[in-house]
Amino acid sequence: MYRLIFIGVCMFGLLTGCGSSPDTVRAAVKPVSTRKVAAPFTLKDADGKPLVLADYKGKVVLLNFWATWCGPCKIEIPWFIEFEKTYRDKGFAVIGVSMDDDGWAVVKPYMAKAGINYRMTIGDEQTAMKYGGVDSLPTSYMIDREGRVAAVHIGLVSKEDYVKDIEELLRAAK
Amino acid sequence: MRLSNLIFLLPMLLAAQNELLTVSAQPVIGKKAEPFVAILNVQLKPGLHANTNKPNDELLIPLKLTIDKGGFDVVKVDYPAGKNEKYSFSDQPLNVYSGAFQIGVTLKAQPGTAAGLAMAGGKLRYQACSETMCFPPKTVDVRIAVDLR
Numbered sequence: 001m002y003r004l005i006f007i008g009v010c011m012f013g014l015l016t017g018c019g020s021s022p023d024t025v026r027a028a029v030k031p032v033s034t035r036k037v038a039a040p041f042t043l044k045d046a047d048g049k050p051l052v053l054a055d056y057k058g059k060v061v062l063l064n065f066w067a068t069w070c071g072p073c074k075i076e077i078p079w080f081i082e083f084e085k086t087y088r089d090k091g092f093a094v095i096g097v098s099m100d101d102d103g104w105a106v107v108k109p110y111m112a113k114a115g116i117n118y119r120m121t122i123g124d125e126q127t128a129m130k131y132g133g134v135d136s137l138p139t140s141y142m143i144d145r146e147g148r149v150a151a152v153h154i155g156l157v158s159k160e161d162y163v164k165d166i167e168e169l170l171r172a173a174k
Numbered sequence: 175m176r177l178s179n180l181i182f183l184l185p186m187l188l189a190a191q192n193e194l195l196t197v198s199a200q201p202v203i204g205k206k207a208e209p210f211v212a213i214l215n216v217q218l219k220p221g222l223h224a225n226t227n228k229p230n231d232e233l234l235i236p237l238k239l240t241i242d243k244g245g246f247d248v249v250k251v252d253y254p255a256g257k258n259e260k261y262s263f264s265d266q267p268l269n270v271y272s273g274a275f276q277i278g279v280t281l282k283a284q285p286g287t288a289a290g291l292a293m294a295g296g297k298l299r300y301q302a303c304s305e306t307m308c309f310p311p312k313t314v315d316v317r318i319a320v321d322l323r
């Protein structure tokens with residue numbers, strides 16, 4: 001009898017779990033000792049030039065996975081444009097990785113319309129897998145000057161959260 | 175029900191928990207030379223919305239049903255009207271589905287399809303988002319049991 005009640009409770013838990021919607025995950029900047037190296041990649045940018053993540057060593061990088069069909073991603077883009085202007089000279093860069101299946105055909109017009117001023121590339125399955133599969137968008141990685149992942153944001157987080165991360169990572173010794 | 179039987183159900187329950195959208199079809203009776211309507215029951219996970227077939231923005235990925243297996247042609251698909259919702263990231267309201275909704279699909283047996291029990295099969299492609307995140311486009315299998323007379 002107790003066994004049946006236990007099973008019933010377990011089933012209820014599983015079924016009610018179906019009702020939970022996915023939540024935004026905002027991870028604070030990790031201590032240096034726990035950071036892991038960001039997976040290297042080389043992809044073509046909008047000008048056809050190779051975009052090599054390793055070339056950004058020494059800079060703080062906001063690596064943003066997004067897509068033109070992703071509404072919440074579009075809320076963040078004006079912030080990233082502003083960050084690129086404000087922090088570029090302090091050793092910061094935004095890299096956009098579009099996960100659009102239609103590639104540059106949809107991304108380039110959107111870049112022009114939105115006035116995107118940072119480097120962009122088109123992501124592929126292989127790159128996404130290196131970053132955990134990127135199951136939802138936006139997903140952004142904050143990468144420190146040593147090329148290590150300092151924080152991950154899954155879903156839309158606040159502009160203030162990004163500013164806090166960027167300024168904290170820029171303050172770290174070069 | 176024995177404990178061992180319930181344990182076998184657990185993976186199915188866990189899989190269902192991970193689905194953003196589920197679809198099931200009511201069995202239908204169809205006449206060989208005449209179009210007939212099948213109803214699909216679609217359920218989105220709470221907190222999510224999916225674009226309708228006409229989402230008001232060319233960049234958004236529309237929900238689309240295709241039936242291409244089992245010897246049936248699609249005569250028409252009746253997508254229900256969605257709800258116009260305004261989001262901060264869009265200049266105009268987007269037409270979306272949430273919760274449960276039904277899609278009607280009118281099928282007609284192809285000339286060579288034998289009478290009897292048949293299974294019309296296809297895919298439902300959709301793209302879902304919450305208020306704060308979006309999921310890549312996905313497809314779910316659609317199976318419609320048809321008693322073809």
